[in-house]
Amino acid sequence: MAELFTSSDRFYDLYELGAKDIEPDFLDWKWKLGVTPEGTMIALPIDTGPTALYYRADLFGEAGLPTEPDDVHAQLGTWDQYFEAGQKLQEHFDQKVKMLDNITNIYTQMNAQSERIYFAEDGTFIGETAESSMKRAWDTAVKASQMNLSANANTSSSEWNAAMNNGRVASFVGAVWMKEILMQAAPDTSGKWRVARAPGGDGNNGGSFLAIMKTSKYPQEAFEVMKYIQNPENQVQSFKKINLFPSAKDALDAPVMKEPEEFFGNQATGEVFSESARNVKPAYFGGKFANVNGIVNRELSSVALQGKNPDKAWEDALARVKKELLR
Secondary structure, three states, X not given: OHHHHHHHHHEOOXXXXXXXXXXXXXXXXXXXXXXXXOOOEOOEEOXXXXXXXXXXXXXXXXXXXXXOHHHHHHHOOOHHXXXXXXXHHHHHOOOOOEOEOOHHHHHHHHHHXXXXXXXXXXXXXXXXXXXXXHHHHHHHHHHHHHOOOEOOOOOOOHHHHHHHHOOOEOEEEEEOOHHHHHHHHOHHHOOOEEEEOOOOOOOEOOOOEEOOEOOOOOHHHHHXXXXXXXXXXXXXXXXXXXXXXXXXXXXXXXXHHHOOEHHHOOEOHHHXXXXXXXXXXXXXXXXXXXXXHHHHHHHHHHHHHHOOOHHHHHHHHHHHHHXXXXX
8 A cells, every 4th residue: 555655645534534443443554554654544454465384294294394384383483494494305305396486485475574674654765774674585585595495486477386286396485365376276286285374474465455535425435335345244254255364353263264175184274374464563665665676576586597696686676776766
């Protein structure tokens, strides 16, 4: 939503229409994503994209790694532990199986676990400062590449689909909506996957909002409809019918979250994603988040795929980001 903050005057302030009354129903971090730095509420939460570690329990077990979700989280709880486990797994399979899909995904997910990424709330670029996750995420992604842990299969590609279906990749960190993508990409692996809390912490990647344009003739009525659609009971129905993961706290405790899923070895993955959703850190993205993120990911890809020097790639990324921010 941060991209729309620069145009916030085009939207009704939902606080003026009664949003304060339902604020306690929603996850705090998700609610704050719809509130501008000036305190105007311009967007009501719909769904969320909590993240977790997807892993092949059979491949983990064969390599001598833990296989139960709680044990995986306990022993692979940091990125370093995850990478070390990856080395062990790859040695066991003589490098024919890779631990993870691609390093830009590591970068994305590590930033998703952070409170401060590219911008402070006043719009200042903070990517070069210690408070930002940008350089830490970059260094962690580069480390994964240097340790040769990546299959270099880009998400949403035919290569990624094949790598998942033929067992070339043992795990990846992804949002809850990746469940459906994985199930379609890798039908031959049904029953072999599990989900655990992600290394490095809980994060969010994705989710949507509802807003009311100032051109609306019936803003109060529109808000009442939005409020009804997004109440906890209806969010549970949206999750059941169209897989929108809830932003309402009570919906995370619904019985549907405890239902076993055949593709995931009868694990109730909803419980893992619900716990992740409850623990996401509130973050500020800034109006040019997508622009900056695209620049950095392109440079990171050049490190992974073309062997570009990581330090040179980092300098080039910063230079291009600064140029973009001057536009």
